[in-house]
Amino acid sequence: MGKKIRVVVLFGGRSGEHEVSLNSAASVMAALDKEKYDLIPVAITRDGRWVSGVTPEQMAAGADPLELSGTGGGVETVTLPADPTNRALTVLEKGRAGKTAAEVDVVFPVLHGTFGEDGTVQGLLELANVPYVGAGVLGSALGMDKVLMKTVLAQHGVPQARFWPCLRRDWEGDPAAVIAGVERILGYPCFVKPANLGSSVGVSKAHDREGLVRALNVAARYDRKIIVEEFVSAREVEVSVLGNDDPIASVPGEIIPLKEFYDYEAKYVDGLSELKVPADLPPDVVGRLQDLAVKVFKVLDCSGMARVDFFIRRADGEVLVNEINTIPGFTRFSMYPKLWEATGIGYRELLDRLIDLAIERHRDRARSRTDFTPPGR
Ligand SMILES: Nc1ncnc2c1ncn2[C@@H]1O[C@H](COP(=O)(O)OP(=O)(O)O)[C@@H](O)[C@H]1O
Ligand SMILES: [Mg+2]
The missing domain is CATH 3.40.50.20 (Rossmann fold)
Known part of the structure; x- marks a missing residue:
């Protein structure tokens, strides 16, 4: 060796x-x-x-x-x-x-x-x-900022919940205008999130105007940028993606939060949510989820790995993208590796592949010249 x-x-x-x-x-x-x-x-x-x-x-x-x-x-x-x-x-x-x-x-x-x-x-x-390992500068930054992520995905026709971005400065400077905008475009209930966080930190569901004010104040503690989204009554399913320029998608898994939504506690306290791997879904929906997961990964210029999270709207079965995570939870019990396991790639092999992909991406980038001599010099 x-x-x-x-x-x-x-x-x-x-x-x-x-x-x-x-x-x-x-x-x-x-x-x-x-x-x-x-x-x-x-x-x-x-x-x-x-x-x-x-x-x-x-x-x-x-x-x-x-x-x-x-x-x-x-x-x-x-x-x-x-x-x-x-x-x-x-x-x-x-x-x-x-x-x-x-x-x-x-x-x-x-x-x-x-x-x-x-x-x-x-x-x-x-x-x-x-x-x-994982996404580069641009993919990571886009994946992190929910406003930019959604704006880029919208540009590519990816289905999502309606959203309303605002700055902390807007909220602090003219709260009435923010409330009016949210009520006009989204209504209640709605979800309020800091734009650049994860693990549901600072995320809350607002049922009415009072709740919206509270939720915006919470989100404003964590970030200068805030996103408000229409509430989607939906099943939550996730797909793992692996690869660089030609990525593959895993089978989907379903999250069943036993709380009002999948908040910090539901994510990390044992027994407050269940993961169902693979999710019980018809083959055409599985195909749609996998195609969209790969599309989102490519559109956001990701590499190595990412987990793409979806809503399947209860009312009409429509698949909506919620978000991408470029460094998903990675314990043995986390969704990202569990989905690969169910797809036929074990935890250790997954790590080997990710390291190979990191080296491959670095080699590919090294092929691009960083020098240039203008003609005639
Ligand atoms: N628009 C929405 N409609 C319904 N539930 C939502 C919506 N947005 C978020 N949630 C709930 O809140 C959780 C956390 O929101 P998410 O955008 O995934 O933030 P994070 O990046 O912190 O994981 C989701 O897993 C879901 O349970
Ligand atoms: Mg999430």
Whole structure:
């Protein structure tokens, strides 16, 4: 066997979904084939510092990685310099770049939400010229911003719930105009969400004007951009997508929330929702979901992986796209890997494929020239 591929697993992060990431990363680390890969865990603290050698389990148990830093065993405060010729984690000593900690072959960002799933980390990895798992800068950013995501999808004729975007500034400056707009275009009940969050954080259902005011105030705490959507009484189904320019779709799975909707608690507290894999759906609906999932993935310029979430409207069976998640939950019990398992790709093989796709995408991008000599020089 050849040289092992050195994989940096990034987890934690400056995000409301920090804990969720620790669970996903623990599963990913446990399953990655140690014969093939040399793993370096890198914990990102809540304030955004990177510490190598600390495991997701240690973080989940409340360890302070900065306290552990420098105590040996590869536990160091590190950074990834935006230096494409170097491609190495570099130890930070007293805030300055010091010795090289480890050269990196692939980065697997197992980060959900802000500063991880939104294109920011991806931008750093591009500058550093390191292959990484999942969507690039644009796909990540589009997938994260619900207003831009929906605007681009609408342009491509993808069916969705009606929506009304607004800025926190609009809401704070002229609340009456926002309320009037929502009532005119959408009515009640409606859903109010911060544009750039996940795990249902800051999402609420408004049943009347009073509820709308409350919901807008909550959403405005989390983001400068807010989206309000018409309520769709629907079954919720999800499809996993895997690949780069020629992606494939899994069988769909269904979420059955036992609460009013699929909120944070329903997502992460055992017993408050059920996953039905595969979903019980007629073949033509399955085909429609899979075609739309691949279309959404391509239109939003994604790569590697994504989970596309749908509503199937109860009134008429119409399939509507709710959203895409470019770094979906990745524990063994999460929908993304479960759907692949049901489609015939086991958890470990899925990780192998994602790493291969990261390397393939990086190679393909490296084929594009970044120099140009105008004719006649
Ligand atoms: N327009 C809507 N109609 C009905 N339910 C909705 C609507 N939008 C969101 N929901 C409910 O809220 C949950 C979270 O909303 P979602 O847009 O998926 O946010 P997040 O990115 O936080 O997962 C959904 O899974 C669904 O249960
Ligand atoms: Mg969702």
